[in-house]
Amino acid sequence: MKKTILSVSLMALASMSHAVTDLALDEECNFNGTWDQVSEGPVLCELPLSIVEDDTVVLAKEVADGDYEGEQIIWTLPGIVVVGNGNIQNADPSTVDNTVLQIEAGAQIAGAVDSASALIISRGAQIDAQGTANDPIIFSSLDAGYDGSGEWGGLVVAGFGESNACPSGAISGGQMGDVCTMEGVASAAYFGSGHLSAPNAMSSGTLEYVVIAEGGHVISDGNEINGLTLYAVSSTTTINNIHVQGNADDGVEFFGGNVGISNMWMACNEDDSVDWDLGYQGVLSNVNIKQNDGAGYGLELANNPDNANALPRSKGIVSNMSIDFVGSTAPAASGIPFDLKQGTDGMFTNVVIGAGYDSPVKCMRTDSAVTGGSHWSVIEYGCDATHAGPTAWNLPASNSSATGFTASTFWAAAPSCP
Template identity: 55%
Template sequence: MKKLVLAIGMAIMSSGTQAVTTLGLDADCNSNGTFLGLVAFNSGTYVRCDLPTPIAVNDTVVLAKNSATLGLPIVWTLPGIVEVGNGNAQNSDPATVDNTELSIEAGTQIAGAVVSQSALVISRGSTIKAVGTALDPIVFSSLDNNFNGSGEWGGLVLAGFAESNQCPSVAGLDTCVQEGVNANFYYGGGKFLNTASSGTLEYVVVAEGGSTVAPDSEINGITFYAVSSATTVNNIHVHNNQDDGVEFFGGNVGVNRLWLTCNEDDSVDWDEGYRGSLTDINLVQDDGGAGLGADHAFELASNPNNPAALPQASGTVTNVSISYVGSSSLPDVPFKLKEGTNASFTNVVIGSGYNTLNCDNIDATSSATFSLMGYGCTSSVLPASSATATGFTQASFWSAPACD
């Protein structure tokens, strides 16, 4: 893949291994994008800068919050599938793959500009450093002036070399392809690196995503493909995604403090032997404004083709509040476990919107342990409802619009 390096800054990063690289396309975009003029966005005037595709520079590329020359905030737009690095290629070798880091300043806005195909994909071997703050989060959305839509762009994708029970364990035999993104983008692989980091996501919002690429092929708000526990993911909010809020395909990455609001399919989905931990989660389900009913709060599987495939999924979930705010139909059961998954749930409160439903649907190939549960739905497997269950009710760092 051709390197997109036109000018290289001399400032060396603290790690001593990478320089700050500028792509040299236009000074109004601080040399990392194509200047497309000023746009009304997010209730203000922004500089619009298209990101190049792909970005494979083997160095660090910085996306700034503001234009240094124009003194205005930047909205970095995704003109299609923006691929960071070249590790999506089949049979990529971890030893030789591109190691680009995309570093995003706190408060930066990133917007999908193409409804059917715009997404940010961090490929195997590359990393993202998206570190916002509670008062200045990094926000991904569509390119309009609100956060009320869904399916208006794709989503954020991280891919790694960690283990997936769907992928072969022999090097050079990549077969796992990212769904809904690109039929030629691969993840996992025969050199399972369960300790290789895909970077850091902190105080990040992903809104209005989940565009449909093909029938039954949408993009999740954030998708983690074989991402390892060396990756840091804290304080994340996914809102109004047309597909799942977050989905994990194998790997063992953990998430701490997660808000999922108004997502139109499942809120949390894991597959392919996922073995990470999810802690402090607040889920708000609704009916999508169309009387269709929310899907599951948790739809969990191990391997859809072979429930006995190893390693079996065995994620842990701790401190959860689940509520349903729809008015025209009933949601699906909160817990749907299938195809060989194991799961552990501790300190979960299920709101009154589920009181007329079963709490769970667990198939014969799967198992779960539940402790400290507060609920009014019906179950033969949950322990007695406990008034001491507290869930996770803390308000998000980002003010999401109300569900439709």
């Protein structure tokens, strides 16, 4: 039987308008998953494909009571698990489901190895994943160790924020023309503005001390999925201390929105570490990137592939970043630090490009840029700054006073790049 707990202390963990409820599933899984124990070890609890409760659902680190009380839980993804119902077309932010998926510090979420699985937080829903430096929340595949890649999908968060790929004309009911769909997930998974008056007002929750490892499995249409994908997510969302490891696609990609991230480690991802487009305007601070053999660009940054001058124009701000190539062979032309294209703007301050990218490696590739303003401030590099492309992107002289961001990751179990 479904239980609703109305204690003030539990309600405060999510918001004052939410109670903590359960999904009326198996007791061994705190009633929030289906028990799938096949051998000794952690309790395996499979999540349902849809979680729509309009309340807070807690994924705990351990079993609360019963025969397995105190045992570790691994929450497994049987496929694409969607939280909330904001993925439907023309979802109304005033009536959309507001489920909060709360993940306790130290909890683990896993996709089966070689699984087309992912966790999607749809528009209007929230994720409340607050780990700690000593007890992070870990997303990975369901096998031993964390040194794989492409073994499951990834974490996807969608918001009602702005994307320059969506039309701005109103349709009936005060809604925007809702045509932006997620790539590689499902043809009917929508994101972006659904309300004319406040497109960036709704929070998608909190990610704090979260690890996303071994992802990038092909989900649909031959598309891999990023470690962390942020679709039109608002700056009212909090994301700090994120480590993305060994993803077969990008480490993190922003499709519009203006959410920022502080303290981010992108390690050994097999395509780009950071990718933004469709009008992204957030702030990335304290960024550490390590690219390996065969990887893509360190940062692949665009405005809009179909309209380079679409508004709002992508203009992310990156401050305090260290980026280096740690592979055994020189990076290919598609594996240089910066790819700036399709009308993006951007500002970069206190950046150190490591010795793995020293000349003759090019510092960047450009195909277009907006002019005016200072794009670069205090950057140290040994790569080749000459390139074909707009003069607006030319680097200033290398500045040895740059410090970048060299702090070690909070994740003690982080593997080395293969």
